[in-house]
Amino acid sequence: xxxxxxxxxxxxxxxxxxxYLALVPLALxxxxxxxxxxxxxxVPWLRRITVTVASLAYTIPSLAxxxxxxxxxxxxxxxxxxxxxALTVYSTALxxxxxxAALDSVPAQVVDAADxxxxxxxxxxxxxxxxxxxxxxxxxxxxxxxxxxxxxxxxALIGVGGLGKLFTxxxxxxxxxxxxxxxxxxxxxxxxxxxxxxxLGRWATPWVRADAEAGQAKGAGA
Numbered sequence: 001x002x003x004x005x006x007x008x009x010x011x012x013x014x015x016x017x018x019x020y021l022a023l024v025p026l027a028l029x030x031x032x033x034x035x036x037x038x039x040x041x042x043v044p045w046l047r048r049i050t051v052t053v054a055s056l057a058y059t060i061p062s063l064a065x066x067x068x069x070x071x072x073x074x075x076x077x078x079x080x081x082x083x084x085x086a087l088t089v090y091s092t093a094l095x096x097x098x099x100x101a102a103l104d105s106v107p108a109q110v111v112d113a114a115d116x117x118x119x120x121x122x123x124x125x126x127x128x129x130x131x132x133x134x135x136x137x138x139x140x141x142x143x144x145x146x147x148x149x150x151x152x153x154x155x156a157l158i159g160v161g162g163l164g165k166l167f168t169x170x171x172x173x174x175x176x177x178x179x180x181x182x183x184x185x186x187x188x189x190x191x192x193x194x195x196x197x198x199x200l201g202r203w204a205t206p207w208v209r210a211d212a213e214a215g216q217a218k219g220a221g222a
Contacts, residue, residue: 003177018162021083022148029091037099054093062154078159091144098140102133138201145197146190
């Protein structure tokens with residue numbers, strides 16, 4: 001803790017870089033995965049192929065991606081874009097599996113009712129399916145957020161890793177306090193953003209809160 005306090009300003013600067021490298025890929029992953037996941041949901045063969053490819057992409061070791069991406073894209077290995085692209089691959093891989101799974105959680109009777117009143121497939125997906133799928137989707141989104149925050153530190157091995165810099169420097173200097181400080185900050189970020197995503201999910205689904213409160217009131221009354 002002494003190292004963290006004594007170097008607070010420097011660590012906050014590194015933390016900003018760490019969050020940039022973690023959250024930009026998350027945003028890009030959402031932009032790609034949400035429409036793709038919605039499109040493949042009702043095409044079984046395409047869904048199977050997409051899930052298989054996404055699962056394989058997620059199993060690629062991060063260091064291998066950091067080595068493969070630069071020559072393909074034409075950037076330096078120490079370019080922050082290298083880490084952003086790699087984490088975008090991982091984020092998209094997880095989310096493209098999560099989106100159709102979340103949409104599957106929408107009750108069939110609700111889907112039938114929307115179809116019966118004349119909703120088009122696109123309108124139903126945007127205004128009925130996706131809002132009702134939020135609780136399930138948020139569970140997966142929380143995993144991706146925490147995973148990204150943790151995985152950014154691996155980039156320190158190629159010179160781009162945000163708070164991972166504290167790990168490599170601490171190891172090189174044989175200074176455990178620096179390593180512990182990095183662990184503490186990363187854990188704090190993961191917990192904060194996990195709760196933030198959870199809170200946003202609760203805010204976006206007021207009917208879930210209402211049901212939970214009604215259930216609690218019923219239980220208290222009994």
